[in-house]
Amino acid sequence: MSIKEIVEAANEKQVPIYELAIKQEMEVTKSTFDEVWAKMEKNLETMESAVKRSVEGDGVFSPTGLTGGDAVRIKKYLESGKSLSGDVMMRGVQGAIGTNEVNAAMGVICATPTAGASGTIPGVLYTIKETLQLSREDQIHFLFTSALFGMIVANNACIAGALGGCQAEVGSASAMAAAAAVEAAGGTPEQSAHAFSTALQNLLGLVCDPVAGLVEIPCVKRNAVGTANALVAADLALAGVNNLIDADEVIDAMYRVGRQMPRELRETGLGGVAETPTGIAIRNKILGKE
Amino acid sequence: MNAVTLKEKKNISYKSCFDVIGPVMIGPSSSHTAGALAIGLVANKLFKGLPKRVVVKYYESFAETHKGHGTDFAIISGILGFATDDSRVPDAIKIAESQGIDITFLEESGDSPVGHPNTADIYLEDDSRSIRTVGISVGGGLIKVKHIEIDGFSLNPQGSLPIMIAISSRNNLELELRRIFKKYEVDINNSTNLEKDGKYLYQFDLDSQLSGEARKELENLSDIANIIIL
Secondary structure: OHHHHHHHHHHHHOOHHHHHHHHHHHHHHOOHHHHHHHHHHHHHHHHHHHHHOOOOOOOOOOOOOOOOOHHHHHHHHOOOOOOOHHHHHHHHHHHHHHHHHHHEEEEEEEEEOOOOOHHHHHHHHHHHHOOOOHHEEEEEEHHHHHHHHHHHHHOOOOOOHHHHHHHHHHHHHHHHHHHHHHHOOOHHHHHHHHHHHHHHHHHOOOEEEOOHOOOOOOHHHHHHHHHHHHHHHHHHHHHOOOOOHHHHHHHHHHHHHHHHHOOHOOOOOOHHHOOOOOOHHHHHHHOOOO | OOOOOOOOOOOOOOOHHHOOOOEEOOOOOOHHHHHHHHHHHHHHHHOOOOOOOOEEEEEEEHHHHHHHHHHHHHHHHHHHHHHOOOHHHHHHHHHHHHOOOOEEEEEEOOOOOOOOOOEEEEEHHHHHHHOEEEEEEEOOOOOEEEEEEEEEEEEEEEEEEEEEEEEEOOOOHHHHHHHHHOOOOOOEEEEEEEEOOOOOEEEEEOOOOOOOHHHHHHHHHHEEEEEOOO
């Protein structure tokens, strides 16, 4: 399957992409509509709980203390009304960072498509549900649409940092969210595909370089960028700015870039910021000197 | 650098929406925590019961980052049969040790024997029996099982779950198993039959999940076969 086929099917049948996703899921897993719907609703509830938990009290902190509390800071800053990139953007960033703080704290999250990238999609949803006044039903539709796009990238390329770097995780999540955001805003299937290709193309080459092998630095902040990039890519597509390299070709490019990355930059904690003096010092402190 | 081709791409691995939006899980990593737990769960299902001794060998990314990613407690959670969102997951090692299970983790320096950066090789034993399985975590919590040793048999499945294994002293179970898969419209991607010392092993790589009713019907054969559904 390809993104081109999704766009063609949606146009031919005159149905939204989420409907294609739900139908396919019912067929493949031999489930009823209610079963499939309930499962996605549980995923949505998990995402909502994580964002909520991240801003309770002083926030959540990881066992190492390397990350935590930033969602609370962002929320306060947002409420001051002085943010440079605007409330919509910062609300998304807050949701993204909050989710990944809960993840780093070994809390419960929904992998979207991975745990390391679990903030990107909820971040986008957390902010556009306000902007677009999305109902609960709309939000579940958003997740089904992003899932269908995610299945294409997972099957035709990869979504594991150990195989493709962070571009495969946050890059994929950002592209999935961008495509679903366009649909939620009333864009066409073609515009969803343009948003997808723009978002993934913008993050090509992003390496996976976790300090001490932990899903904290730089993962938490990378999700803020994943969310921001998705919003920008969605807005570009809705403005009619197309991406000349089509989505399926960008997926192939992402896969090839991943295969060309040395193993140090694919989730081994042996390159990138993990290998800076500070990164090494943190590794030695937490894991003990080897 | 030479051009990288796309030839090595695989079959459809991610069949469900919930393979990419999901699972609901305890952080911090879907491949190194949820996926590792899933590999542990394979060992649990093969062994059926708690072992006395666990040896886990890690390769490549798993070897480098298992401490930071919580891979150790995740694998043990799987061996104990916990779900990915069970709140006991971070405490699994303590829980296992309190039940007298001896645990060893080994970081292997060589390449993965099955060619994947996220590889775990799990060995379980008690006084009378042992199993071994080699699993890979391919991303987003999804795994493949590349090697199984059980009851003197050695298997190298194509990898994608579900996999159904039946071990029996009867040599005529294949038709019955196929009948059940057909009845519940589960396609078979690959099948293997092995014989050793008067025991027969039937392995089926299935195309889709088994329904509750299909599982029940298979488990009804438990009197005459060891039924394992991975």
